[in-house]
Amino acid sequence: MRDISLQLLAWYDANAREMPWRVPPNARQNGTLPDPYAVWMSEVMLQQTTVAAVREYHNKFMALWPSVHDMAAADDADVMAAWAGLGYYARARNLLKCARAVVADHGGVFPADYAVLLTLPGIGPYTAAAIASIAFDLPETVVDGNVERVMARLFDIHDPLPKSKPVLTARAKQLTPDTRPGDYAQAVMDLGATICTPRNPSCGACPWQQPCAANAAGTAAELPKKTPKKKTPTRHGIAYVVQRADGALLLETRPASGLLGGMLGWPGSEWGDAPEPAPPLDANWQTLNEQARHTFTHFHLRLTVMVAKVDARAQARRGSFVAAPDFDAGALPTAMRKVFDIAAPTLRNT
DNA sequence: CATTCGTGGTT
DNA sequence: TAACCAAGAAT
Known part of the structure; x- marks a missing residue:
């Protein structure tokens, strides 16, 4: 089962997307890890938000507030104004709360522990796993929309979201390798963003084409199923x-x-x-x-x-x-x- | 567990 | 044009 995780890592080594907050796989394997503050900032901004939209905001925030101490000491109105246009403004309010909690309760150092990260404002199950794995290379499993889609297809799961989330999460955890968990987390999300896309997935270019059950069944494009939502008033x-x-x-x-x-x-x-x-x-x-x-x-x-x-x-x-x-x-x-x-x-x- | 909470791009 | 979608969290 784990060998397919290694296949994905090999694909990632050659196809990793470049992002300002990311340390590329070759550098990571040489022992370089990213700044946890930059990772946290990126993951909060990326909640329900595209990489393209986040880039300039991340650059701006890192320039204005280069460290968690700077963010903790920032003026609330300045942070809200800088966040304007990015949406989901509770994230900006929690950004300040979280930075101040890290400084006040954790000595200004982001905790390298999933359960402790989870206690911080604005950090939920996904973001805690993302920081733990990407910033600290701890074997935690990220489950975002990409991972849900990839797992639903890899295992040809037809139960609709969100009901199927626990099953998809369990599958994702089974696949998480002990080695290079940070790269693996980024690899699955890159796969979902570039190959295993919501519509018109590029199954022919997928490193998991062979083990993919939905590819074999011809159901990839219709997964994951979702419970219909009501129309907006x-x-x-x-x-x-x-x-x-x-x-x-x-x-x-x-x-x-x-x-x-x-x-x-x-x-x-x-x-x-x-x-x-x-x-x-x-x-x-x-x-x-x-x-x-x-x-x-x-x-x-x-x-x-x-x-x-x-x-x-x-x-x-x-x-x-x-x-x-x-x-x-x-x-x-x-x-x-x-x-x-x-x-x-x-x-x-x- | 369902609802609330933005925005811009794509189809 | 309307619907769908994106590295979710809080309540």
């Missing part, structure tokens, strides 16, 4: 963009938990079927023709954009004015940035 809301005579814009920091938690945004109504107007101040509001459309994981959002210009003495019922030189649309989550993009021409022309 549409919610509506109103976003208010206020500009003061000196150019300052009215923004508010959203509540620390929930959707876009801790992020900067425009004051607005609740989001639902028929939102009640909730202007942050009394003004001569102008409703723009174009709505901001944005899709979250579980609903579509259509925001009506309302714009007002107010004088320098204006007082808002909520939010706070941000001076024009301090405003950075890049610090907004995408839904809010779309609102700004729609409002910007009107702001300039009035």
Whole structure:
């Protein structure tokens, strides 16, 4: 059984993808391991996020906060602003919590232990196994979407996810070798990302073509099965963009938990079927023709954009004015940035 | 155990 | 255009 793991490692030696946070297989076999901080940063960013999207964010974060001590001492608003656009903002909040826990409780050193890693904020079963194996070369088994798909095909398992996850996890553990577990973890995920893809898998180029049960049965492309999900509803809301005579814009920091938690945004109504107007101040509001459309994981959002210009003495019922030189649309989550993009021409022309 | 939580690319 | 998908975690 284990010899097929070695086959995969041989494939990885020749086909490993290059990533800024990764130590290539030849260097790893010479005894070089990656910086656990960089690995942790990458794995948190990679949760439900593509490698392509993570690259520049990882570079930026490593430049701004090169060590876990820097991250622990970082200003929360700076980290949230730097994370803007990457999504799943609870990850950024947990990034700070985790860094501070590592410094406060673990002497500023990431623990080389799966069970201890699992106790840290934002580190679940996948990420704990990824850090343990990739950063410390411990024989832990990563089970992400790639591994689930590869195992479902390798063993021709037709039970739908997520119910089948325990079986897929057990299979993945059976295959994890004692030698080079870190490279092996990265190898299975690379295989899933480049060969054993969700659609149109390149079975002809797969190092596991021979042992693959789904390839033999001709079922690879239809695996893994998944329980169908319900369709996403549409919610509506109103976003208010206020500009003061000196150019300052009215923004508010959203509540620390929930959707876009801790992020900067425009004051607005609740989001639902028929939102009640909730202007942050009394003004001569102008409703723009174009709505901001944005899709979250579980609903579509259509925001009506309302714009007002107010004088320098204006007082808002909520939010706070941000001076024009301090405003950075890049610090907004995408839904809010779309609102700004729609409002910007009107702001300039009035 | 089901739901909540982003975003951009692909089909 | 709508659905699907990506190195999941927290509740």
